[in-house]
Amino acid sequence: MPRDILKDLPILGGKNEIIAARFSGTLWDLQTPLEKSGDLEWVKLDSADGTEILRHSTSHVMAQAVKSLFPEAKITIGPAIKDGFYYDFDLDHRFSPEDFPKIEEKMKEIVARDLPIVRSVVPKDEVIRYFQDRGEKYKAELISELTDSTISLYQQGDFVDLCRGPHLNSTGKISAFKLTSLAGAYWRGDERNQMLQRIYGTAFPTRDALEKYLHLLEEAKRRDHRKLGRELDLFSISDEAGAGLVIYHPKGARLRMLLEDFEKKEHLKRGYQIVIGPQILKLDLWKRSGHYDNYRDKMYFTEVEGQGYGIKPMNCLAHMLIYKSKLRSYRDLPLRYFELGTVHRHEKSGELHGLLRVRGFTQDDAHILCTPDQLNSEIKGILEFVRDVMKIFDFPYDLEISTRPETGSIGSDEDWKRATHALRQAMEESHLLFEINEGEGAFYGPKIDVKLKDALGREWQCATIQVDFAMPDRFDLTYIGADGEKHRPVMVHRVILGAMERFIGVLTEHFAGAFPTWLAPVQVILLTVTDPQIPYGEKVFQQLLQAGIRVEKDFRNEKLGLKIREAELQKIPYMMVLGDREVKQNFVSPRARSGKTLKPMTLEEFIGLIREECKIGGESYS
Ligand SMILES: [Zn+2]
Numbered sequence: 001m002p003r004d005i006l007k008d009l010p011i012l013g014g015k016n017e018i019i020a021a022r023f024s025g026t027l028w029d030l031q032t033p034l035e036k037s038g039d040l041e042w043v044k045l046d047s048a049d050g051t052e053i054l055r056h057s058t059s060h061v062m063a064q065a066v067k068s069l070f071p072e073a074k075i076t077i078g079p080a081i082k083d084g085f086y087y088d089f090d091l092d093h094r095f096s097p098e099d100f101p102k103i104e105e106k107m108k109e110i111v112a113r114d115l116p117i118v119r120s121v122v123p124k125d126e127v128i129r130y131f132q133d134r135g136e137k138y139k140a141e142l143i144s145e146l147t148d149s150t151i152s153l154y155q156q157g158d159f160v161d162l163c164r165g166p167h168l169n170s171t172g173k174i175s176a177f178k179l180t181s182l183a184g185a186y187w188r189g190d191e192r193n194q195m196l197q198r199i200y201g202t203a204f205p206t207r208d209a210l211e212k213y214l215h216l217l218e219e220a221k222r223r224d225h226r227k228l229g230r231e232l233d234l235f236s237i238s239d240e241a242g243a244g245l246v247i248y249h250p251k252g253a254r255l256r257m258l259l260e261d262f263e264k265k266e267h268l269k270r271g272y273q274i275v276i277g278p279q280i281l282k283l284d285l286w287k288r289s290g291h292y293d294n295y296r297d298k299m300y301f302t303e304v305e306g307q308g309y310g311i312k313p314m315n316c317l318a319h320m321l322i323y324k325s326k327l328r329s330y331r332d333l334p335l336r337y338f339e340l341g342t343v344h345r346h347e348k349s350g351e352l353h354g355l356l357r358v359r360g361f362t363q364d365d366a367h368i369l370c371t372p373d374q375l376n377s378e379i380k381g382i383l384e385f386v387r388d389v390m391k392i393f394d395f396p397y398d399l400e401i402s403t404r405p406e407t408g409s410i411g412s413d414e415d416w417k418r419a420t421h422a423l424r425q426a427m428e429e430s431h432l433l434f435e436i437n438e439g440e441g442a443f444y445g446p447k448i449d450v451k452l453k454d455a456l457g458r459e460w461q462c463a464t465i466q467v468d469f470a471m472p473d474r475f476d477l478t479y480i481g482a483d484g485e486k487h488r489p490v491m492v493h494r495v496i497l498g499a500m501e502r503f504i505g506v507l508t509e510h511f512a513g514a515f516p517t518w519l520a521p522v523q524v525i526l527l528t529v530t531d532p533q534i535p536y537g538e539k540v541f542q543q544l545l546q547a548g549i550r551v552e553k554d555f556r557n558e559k560l561g562l563k564i565r566e567a568e569l570q571k572i573p574y575m576m577v578l579g580d581r582e583v584k585q586n587f588v589s590p591r592a593r594s595g596k597t598l599k600p601m602t603l604e605e606f607i608g609l610i611r612e613e614c615k616i617g618g619e620s621y622s
Pocket residue numbers: 056060078079161162163164165
């Protein structure tokens with residue numbers, strides 16, 4: 001086993017940091033025997049692999065702590081995930097964050113005892129019996145479904161878990177961890193099953209790294225778009241209306257309208273044509289497109305006069321019908337149809353999350369129909385579009401190509417290869433770096449995914465570009481080529497911001513609710529000191545409104561201090577206090593969101609200032 005090799009190795013320093021190995025590409029713990037020869041690489045605690053193992057082992061320690069505090073708890077699964085780990089338990093006691101210190105204390109004890117984590121391989125029947133005898137029905141169920149005749153177990157102290165590993169070799173290797181949150185989770189992710197309690201936590205190789213992460217978590221909490229959405233009165237999602245269905249309040253609707261106006265302008269500029277399709281389309285059409293066979297689980301259906309209809313989960317179909325509405329020549333291509341298309345998808349209730357994962361949303365969706373020769377330049381054009389837009393929002397981003405899914409896709413291998421090659425070639429020729437995401441493509445074609453990075457360094461998937469040879473085939477789309485013959489166009493599906501809901505959620509967190517002037521639902525708020533300023537205030541209010549400035553007023557008979565504090569919480573770019581001096585001299589004294597007071601100016605000057613701030617790259621956006 002690697003442990004024996006490591007013992008004899010003359011590595012100078014840092015030997016203690018080696019906690020596992022990679023054996024011919026597979027993660028391997030130091031105690032698992034190497035049964036054949038292969039390449040051995042060492043894994044250190046502070047590497048990505050090492051941290052994942054650390055987190056997985058910490059999840060076991062958490063399960064051990066929970067079992068010792070709540071012996072009746074039934075254990076299920078507890079993997080490492082991005083940024084941490086979780087473990088799901090079945091027990092009557094409802095966990096609350098007040099339980100965390102107690103569990104963490106117990107975990108610390110287990111760590112301090114430096115228990116060896118011992119792997120053993122045991123016949124399957126014996127393991128099933130072991131867990132059954134202890135009432136661990138979930139573990140017994142999992143094992144009974146495994147096809148292997150022997151099962152690997154990991155034990156530390158009196159805690160035994162079914163696990164593939166790898167793990168640290170002792171609990172003492174864990175130093176910095178924290179339990180972070182709670183959630184409900186169905187056993188095996190299936191809502192027909194028992195609801196379990198999930199405890200999330202995280203672990204890092206050092207205290208410092210943990211502290212840094214916890215700080216980021218705090219900041220993320222402060223910026224949570226659900227919290228800000230309420231405080232800024234942007235939107236609500238209510239059980240009364242239905243889960244995952246967004247209701248935009250006036251300010252949220254304003255923000256969305258601003259983004260939509262921006263989108264329309266940018267698309268028209270790039271030769272797109274705006275189209276609008278219906279919300280429901282006949283079932284036969286969804287069968288023909290492959291959605292019914294490959295996407296049915298996420299669709300809603302309805303019936304009109306005995307005829308089945310599907311509520312659209314995507315906007316493609318109507319766009320193809322527009323294309324088919326007349327004879328097309330190669331001279332007409334490319335055609336770029338753009339729609340702010342509202343779609344509905346059945347996301348599982350456990351996966352819904354504020355604006356980020358919803359059931360009804362509007363995409364900035366476009367379908368480009370072009371000749372195979374035009375495909376390369378069309379993809380490059382979209383990549384430039386993405387670049388320009390991300391620059392306006394100041395988002396850095398990464399690119400990925402997702403290839404054919406292993407199951408549930410349409411089209412020939414040959415077409416998938418051609419489509420994937422087209423995406424790759426366009427990226428390479430544009431000198432863009434990208435990663436490959438095997439098997440993550442759409443059911444009709446491969447795609448480029450754009451992952452933007454927000455102010456906290458978190459990644460969000462927004463834009464995608466998908467190449468599709470299958471759909472034009474299924475709908476028999478044709479154009480007359482230069483040779484006078486019929487040819488098949490290629491279809492590109494693409495979104496730039498993605499779902500408006502999601503993008504607004506991301507923007508809200510990115511700016512912590514302090515939207516730049518061009519996007520702010522309210523750009524300036526007027527506050528009177530006392531009632532005599534109200535007539536002047538009304539005049540200023542009307543003039544700003546007429547100038548197209550998004551203005552609000554607070555002329556209540558309240559203390560000025562209170563009005564200022566309330567306005568500050570709204571994160572409005574400018575605040576203007578109207579006192580006797582302003583009225584007498586007919587000017588305004590704007591105060592910026594940063595707290596800086598600007599020099600007194602005329603209202604015209606202020607309007608000019610706002611207009612200037614709404615200009616980006618010479619273009620006026622609101
Ligand atoms: Zn495990």
